[in-house]
Amino acid sequence: MQVNQVHYSTPQFSVLSQDEREMIFKGALEVMERVGGKFYNEEAIELFKNSDALVTDDNLVKIPASMTIRALNDSPNKITLVSRDGERNLHLGRNEVYFGTGSDCPFIYCRETGERRRYTRNDVYDAARVVDSLSNVDFFMSHGLASDVPHDETYDRHQYFSMVKGTKKPLVITAVDKEGLKDIYEMQLLISGSESNFRLNPNFAVYIEPSSPLAHSNECLEKLLFCAEKSIPSIYTPCPSAGATAPASLAGMLVQTLAESLQGMVLAHLKKPGMPFIMGGVVTIMDMKTSNYCYGAPEMSLSSAALTDVSKYLDLPMFSTAGCTDARVVDEQAALEAQISIETAFLSGASLVHDVGYLDSGLNGSLEMLVLCDEIIGMVKHLGKGITVDENHLAADLIDEVGPGGNFLTTSHTRQHYKNEFYFPKLLDRHNIEAWTAQGKNTILDYVNKNLDHILDNYEPEPLPADVEKGMKEIIKRADAKAEEAKVKTKAKA
């Protein structure tokens, strides 16, 4: 019998040492004390004025380290997101990785004509169905921005409706403003039943994005404060571009990003200590040849993994980014960029990894890319299963039994293990060249399209209960009527 054995089993990956993580964190605390951040919201300013923070007349707030550390101590390191029917599927915390789409892409390629066009509610519904059917995608953001709506100010209610109708998987939602978020929350409560049940079993988290460097808009703060009030899981995720809205040095970008995210956390905890907070940051570079905000850059994957290291040091759930590309169509560039980011984000151990399926630097929510990434995620998750090392798996007895020159194909050990130890691809072609030729020389994109056609033609998500659907439609109608009224009033004034 052996003693003092250490088993890793899974791959080991990190970018930063403990000391380096602490240096990033201390750097952020320093920025929060010395530079501060701009908060363009009255309630936020009031809350800070009644705290230990320093508030100046121009909305600048400097937060002492003591407040940040207190808020960190109050932050839960476990947040659970449930499916539409209450299954507790996503346990956010260190090294529990879940993949999902991004949100609000304006464009999609029409599958019939190939033309680029605006996203519709039905496209969002289709994206939701695709995600619902894919086994390796764990949560859903809208992917596209529903543009075929009566009023731009109320698109978020329509979009949420298409999302929750198309998939039972946990959601990450966006909202136009506090009013939009309130309506969506009200719609969600038709499913959850009560606020207290939603607190225990939240079906969605809210995506909120401050403006780098170090500025927090009124819309984003009122959403964050509403989330805090109701204990809705909140993702507070800046989107800096190194060299433009953050330092070009990646460590400097991380310091600033963390400061921005933690500024939000401190405010949210002033409103409601212990509210469920998820830190984040789409940390990437500006391409200095084209000014492109890069979704496929290795710097993005490297910085995201480093920020995830810091999140683990702080024991906060982390919102990260992968499966996206700067390629304008689903091509070889798209596949290789997605592969690098998915593998890196997975190994880093981030909690929610979003933007899977983004094309065109976040402008195009592609369904084809989503199906392709599902396979990449499957392969990468298989890496994460690691290698079981024990007596049965070491298989000395079996090797002895088969002996030199024998074969393992017919042993029960093979039948017992291969389905778990091996990955079974959905889209990858492993036929020899004769069979591949006979089947029509399919490339991976042929399989992607066949697979996607099959899903779109056949997949029926479980419908919402009729009374829930009716109730949701009434809330949407109410919001649209209000927007119409406001429009008429504005016209009358003019």
Next chain:
Amino acid sequence: MILKKLSQAMIEGEVEMGKELAQQGIEEGLSPQELLDDGVLAGMEVVGDRFKNYEMYIPEVLNSASVMHEVMNIIKPALVSSEGDFKMKGTVVLGTVEGDLHDIGKNLVGLMLEGAGFKVVDIGIDQPAKSFVDAVEKEKPEVLGMSALLTTTAPKITEVIESLKEANLRDSVKTMAGGAVIDQAFCDENGVDAYGSSATAAMEITQKFVEEVKNNAS
């Protein structure tokens, strides 16, 4: 009913159930050929179809083949009291050519062919041309299969073909070859009747050749 259950046991790879059912069938007076054709081989045909449609994978297919083997051991003695020998679908001699120890592909072909109801005589690895000739003379197979993995051993396949000609046996048997370095062009250039690109392909070729031989005879 027994025959249906027996074929189900083949499909599910249930060895004990298969053996029991075969025994029961014999006791209830079913003929060995009936048990073979409508029980064992009927089940194995389903296995083959499922394999082609990716509904079953190689280890399960081979497990069904090994169940078949066990069941055959029960059915065979019953023959002594009946017509004499089984009517198997046909006979195939398999071997890996001289200098080559790589035989997993050849073994897979053998297991698949057995599963499909053929009698397989496997002469093993590193076999000189003479062994192939001897085996063809003795077993009188419809099909001879040769395997080679290396570019250095592939020419040995040509030697086997030449030796068969010298022994006046070339026309008595259809030949097929397979292995990583073999392709259709190699087979065309070296007088091999067919190229087996995979175990499934080898099985289809064998079925086709055996069918041809039968048609020519009748």
